[in-house]
Amino acid sequence: MDTYFAPPERVSVEELEIEIEIVSKNPVMSGLLYSINGLIAILDEHRQIVALNDSFLKMLGIADPSEALGLRHGEALQCIHADDEPAGCCTTKFCSSCGAAIAIVSSMEQNKPSEKICALSANRGDKITDMALLVKSHPINVDKRRFLLIFLQDITLQQQMAALERTFFHDVNNMLSMLLGASELLVAEDPSKLAKTIHQASLRLHREIAIQQCLIQSETCNYRPMRHEITPEKILAELKAFFVNHPVARKKSIEVREGYTDILINTDFSLLSRVLCNMTINALEATEVNGVVKIWIEHEDKNLIFCVWNAQEIPQETAIRIFQRNFSTKEQAGRGIGTFSMKLFGEVILGGQVSFTTSKNEGTIFRFSHPI
Structure with missing residues (x-):
């Protein structure tokens, strides 16, 4: 599968369910999701969402968390370019200049925190909305698996x-x-x-x-x-x-x-x-x-x-x-x-x-x- 930026591969449904269970049962991860204000998501090594907090769900307009699990950040945020390539978010020609994609990939590759500003154009109903998001990506190990803590802040105004x-x-x-x-x-x-x-x-x-x-x-x-x-x-x-x-x-x-x-x-x-x-x-x-x-x-x-x-x-x-x-x-x-x-x-x-x-x-x- 072709990509213009990050690796296109995704985990299987079975493996995704294991990752979701690992995160959900970890008291530290659960505490972060429920105690810190702002938009927070947890991604696996394939950049797929395995957990997110209520604030993020509300921002997405989603009531059932399962609708967002397994998606990548741009797909969940309804980026207008998320579906430009078969492999989805982080693989299109727009992703090499996307602040969120750069922060996530950089954090994963260098195994250290990364922060970037993302200029997002997102589908909102029948119109396109321009947003600016401050994206912070922080690697963390849980049960010998590596995940990414993603903090999003809407800084459009x-x-x-x-x-x-x-x-x-x-x-x-x-x-x-x-x-x-x-x-x-x-x-x-x-x-x-x-x-x-x-x-x-x-x-x-x-x-x-x-x-x-x-x-x-x-x-x-x-x-x-x-x-x-x-x-x-x-x-x-x-x-x-x-x-x-x-x-x-x-x-x-x-x-x-x-x-x-x-x-x-x-x-x-x-x-x-x-x-x-x-x-x-x-x-x-x-x-x-x-x-x-x-x-x-x-x-x-x-x-x-x-x-x-x-x-x-x-x-x-x-x-x-x-x-x-x-x-x-x-x-x-x-x-x-x-x-x-x-x-x-x-x-x-x-x-x-x-x-x-x-x-x-x-x-x-x-x-x-x-x-x-």
Whole structure:
């Protein structure tokens, strides 16, 4: 049986029943299940559930524990990818980047505790719910058999608040970085020209506050875009100016290919700029010192397609989750919101489409197709 990550094998029904009996009759394991608050499960060496506490059952919406016994964690939690492969949870192409799967397998292989954050997309009735779970896996031996104690904590709200707080200050700092750079140049250049730049930055900062409010209420976002007509030439000029003194662009170059000067696009410039800035920041962060990021526009039917290229390939395990909320390749709390916001603002509010392609030979291109 094939697997993309962990061994696919499972124990027989008879062996599973023996393991369940061993755990259920052990006073230490029973005491843990009934005395510790939170979501707790006990897995065997094949990552199958042999016991779980009432809190976990309640969270799963299961009254009879036997319905969960023998399942793997993703199957019990109704992960949307749990059935992608015949062998189930921990064997799909998504599992190599799953925090829960990594913590469990790492803990088993290294025989020591492991803790990871799991970005879970789970089926809940007729909709998909995004959750963030802190997963702690701890090996334990019972009757000369090894089991795993799994502690789950729902940190969805904490992750969202941390992400929003980080995003807010991050974006404000982006604005301030531009203002600071412009103010330093005021000493050496014509103040009237740079004053206009500062004024534009101040206006964008004002709009940014409204955009952040939309992020806080992303599930029920009622942000009303303020649309006006603007030329692609103006959009690219503003984008290029934004990164002139931006720290992420230091010792890197941005090549902007201009075109379609005779076309007008009806858009909310603040939101469009937010999408394009995130695309460009991602490209710059992936680019090495002295490297180049290329930006251009394509015209297709009734859409303008904004393209941002960099030479690096996105790893497959990252690419398949890149727009998922709460998922990030960085460890700090509050990550996993930038590419999600591109989808929220670009598709939900502006009515466009955000996509990307990536390969070793061609690099990575993020595209935002916006109706004219």
